[in-house]
Amino acid sequence: MPFPTAESDLRSRLERELGESYAIQRELGGGGSAKVFLAIERALDRPVVLKVLPPEATVGVDGERFRREILIAARLQHPHLVPLLQAGTVNAEAGDRALRWFSMPFVEGQTLREQLQRRTRYSVNDGLRLLRELASGLMYAHARGVVHRDIKPENVLLSGDAAMIADFGVAKALDDASDGALKSGKRVTTVSMALGTPAYMSPEQISRAPMVDHKADLYAFGCLAYELFAGAPPLERESLRATMAAQMQDPPPPLHQIRPDLPEALVNVIMRCLHKDPLQRPHSASVIVKVIDEVQTGTANGDTAHGGTAHGETSNSESPGAGSLHARSREAGSRSGDRAAREPVTIYVVPLLLMIAVVAAVVWWVFLR
Numbered sequence: 524m525p526f527p528t529a530e531s532d533l534r535s536r537l538e539r540e541l542g543e544s545y546a547i548q549r550e551l552g553g554g555g556s557a558k559v560f561l562a563i564e565r566a567l568d569r570p571v572v573l574k575v576l577p578p579e580a581t582v583g584v585d586g587e588r589f590r591r592e593i594l595i596a597a598r599l600q601h602p603h604l605v606p607l608l609q610a611g612t613v614n615a616e617a618g619d620r621a622l623r624w625f626s627m628p629f630v631e632g633q634t635l636r637e638q639l640q641r642r643t644r645y646s647v648n649d650g651l652r653l654l655r656e657l658a659s660g661l662m663y664a665h666a667r668g669v670v671h672r673d674i675k676p677e678n679v680l681l682s683g684d685a686a687m688i689a690d691f692g693v694a695k696a697l698d699d700a701s702d703g704a705l706k707s708g709k710r711v712t713t714v715s716m717a718l719g720t721p722a723y724m725s726p727e728q729i730s731r732a733p734m735v736d737h738k739a740d741l742y743a744f745g746c747l748a749y750e751l752f753a754g755a756p757p758l759e760r761e762s763l764r765a766t767m768a769a770q771m772q773d774p775p776p777p778l779h780q781i782r783p784d785l786p787e788a789l790v791n792v793i794m795r796c797l798h799k800d801p802l803q804r805p806h807s808a809s810v811i812v813k814v815i816d817e818v819q820t821g822t823a824n825g826d827t828a829h830g831g832t833a834h835g836e837t838s839n840s841e842s843p844g845a846g847s848l849h850a851r852s853r854e855a856g857s858r859s860g861d862r863a864a865r866e867p868v869t870i871y872v873v874p875l876l877l878m879i880a881v882v883a884a885v886v887w888w889v890f891l892r
């Protein structure tokens with residue numbers, strides 16, 4: 524059991540320790556291993572979410588290191604990332620372990636998981652919009668050295684038209700600060716936040732490779748994007764163990780066979796995210812953002828779905844990102860050509876006219892006066 528203390532014990536313990544700052548309202552549901560409460564932050568009279576990590580999260584975790592990692596995550600500020608507001612520890616007492624907690628704004632709306640349960644498959648345009656928001660959040664955090672490690676529809680909160688990624692940096696903070704107790708295989712289901720969720724977990728996370736970086740988030744993003752359009756993640760199986768084995772060795776079924784209406788460039792970049800080898804995935808979320816921008820611009824220009832060679836994409840599923848980058852650089856080249864053609868007007872012609880005027884004045888002064 525992740526929380527050996529009775530529910531009410533946990534709640535009263537929190538109320539005792541944090542009650543001055545927060546009025547705890549109710550527990551928010553969720554399949555995670557943490558406890559999540561809706562609370563009112565008294566000082567500002569605003570709703571916040573208090574998340575209490577499972578007690579395992581304090582066993583073998585270097586508190587100072589965890590704090591440092593959380594501080595890095597706390598610096599993230601982006602419209603599509605749920606920010607961290609506060610973090611702290613409830614001290615151990617009478618047989619109960621210390622508890623780590625943090626707070627974040629309460630995002631009113633639903634999770635992407637809840638939405639997927641209602642509408643099975645996304646349209647091309649809605650999917651592109653959502654994926655662009657998520658990819659831009661990933662791009663921002665990755666550029667600041669923060670990885671998520673548990674991208675999944677449960678961690679995408681939808682409020683109005685906007686999507687926000689929750690829990691950024693928390694899994695990595697826990698994982699990096701843990702001494703290995705947390706990393707043993709049997710913890711995979713209980714401390715999923717530290718290890719990922721099998722249907723979205725990259726092969727390198729499953730095999731506990733020493734280098735798990737932002738490419739693991741791109742893999743999970745690929746699984747999530749696939750699910751948006753196909754109705755299920757690519758390699759989900761009957762059991763967690765079978766799912767993990769599939770992530771390690773099975774090829775994902777081609778997305779274009781399930782959704783032939785999707786633009787080819789989009790399908791290619793999603794499939795490339797799902798590559799077992801991190802080096803074969805897009806080098807950064809910026810590649811995904813660019814591809815989506817191109818597809819959206821192409822669609823706006825009357826470009827047709829699936830078969831987006833107009834974007835400079837080849838049918839080679841290994842290189843959608845590279846293809847689109849080439850297309851981009853061609854585009855950029857022709858744009859800079861335009862600029863070069865316009866530049867002499869301001870840079871050369873004006874000084875030339877001035878020089879002619881000066882020469883004419885000198886000639887008039889010397890010869891004609």
Ligand SMILES: Nc1ncnc2c1ncn2[C@@H]1O[C@H](COP(=O)(O)OP(=O)(O)O)[C@@H](O)[C@H]1O
Binds near residue numbers: 557559634690
């Ligand atoms: N900032 C938030 N605003 C609103 N609801 C939230 C927020 N964070 C989490 N939740 C809700 O609490 C649930 C549990 O969250 P969590 O413990 O992270 O587990 P999981 O992400 O695995 O579902 C989420 O599924 C979501 O419904």
Ligand SMILES: [Mg+2]
Binds near residue numbers: 677690
């Ligand atoms: Mg979550």
